[in-house]
Amino acid sequence: MASIHILLLFLSCTSFVYRCDGACAEPESDTQAVVGRGFKLGCLSCKRRSEVKATATVEWYFKAKGEVDFVQIYTYTEMGPTIENEHFLDRLDWNGSKRSNDIQDASIYILNVTLNDTGTYRCFFNRILNYDNYEYTTVVSKVVYLTVVEKATRGTASIVSEVMMYVTIIGLQVWLLIEMIYCYRKISAAGEEALREAANAEYLAIASESKDNCAGAQVGE
Template identity: 65%
Template sequence: MCHDNDGIYRVKLLYMILVQLAVDSDTEAVANQGFKLGCISCKMRGEVPATAAVNWYFKASDDDEFSHLYSYEDLIGDVIDPRFYERLDWNGSKQTKDLQDGSIYILNVTYNDTGTYQCRFNRVLMYPNYEFQTNASKTIIINVVPRLTRGMASIFSEVMMYVSIIGLQFWLVVEMVYCYRKIAAAGEEALRESAAEYLAIASESKDNCAGVQVAE
């Protein structure tokens, strides 16, 4: 079996970069339409059970401080900011307390929604003898426009995302070829060792038989 922990880590890291590029490419919301605020925080070790809570905060363009916008914990979401009542839905991980995706969706965007949004992940990793708490945050600046326009940053991010996907696929093919050759070489070595052992046993048996005949 081919083991390459560094390779697996590089795949995960590149995947997270791709996800980040895809999420960060959207910074303009169109008035009177829906808009997704993406926020992803993946565990580095998937085998460790965990629970997570997600809190969103909002600071309008004319505000000085952030206000608590939304909270999601124990499969229950709560819209806290009255400016977003009946206009906000959970768009993240479903039917699990181990949240990886903390995205939300704003319905009927208004110009007053222009501002800075902050997503905060509070995750508790549950090991056999103790618990470990981790925090992650992401800030998104949204500008509400009459119609969607694409800036150079958005185009560059999308191009880089596709280039990275192609690079990742090529790297995976190289890894598969490397593992196949490693497994094939190990199999050939095992066959050679088995053949050498068989020949040694056969030679020893022949010598023993010759000795018995001479003694007779």
């Protein structure tokens, strides 16, 4: 019975994942980059009503560590990308939505990260929703606090996540072992019960046959 419940739960979850496959999510960007490597600055803004047509442009701003003001570093419109700041010249690539003016992923990729890239990044979605009789403009802002290090380090979240993964694997193995023992005992008990019933049936058949033989012998006398 437990196995049937598990199977039904698995099928239900699979169906749910299938239905939600097209859903948009807004995960947070990573916040630690390594000198000399590439790094993706994540920025996502899901459109809440998928049936409404929309267009969007994106602007990225950067405030270096210790600075007060933001400077514009990147723009993405229907005409394409533009790097707005010399510090990032030839080091920024578009990593967001492609082949669509309805931008929901505005991520960009920094090439050859330097220590001077440490700071605060902000991306702005300037989105126009096109309804039947009017247009509605919205502005969505996302912030990424980036730290650049000389060498890659494992964060606490990564360590905890790995530990939880191993704990989950061990827990599942223990649960599977318990389930196998339980099923084995159920099958063994059912087999023993069947053997007892067969033995009782055979005993009753022999007893009945003996009784009939005795009765026949008494009639013959």
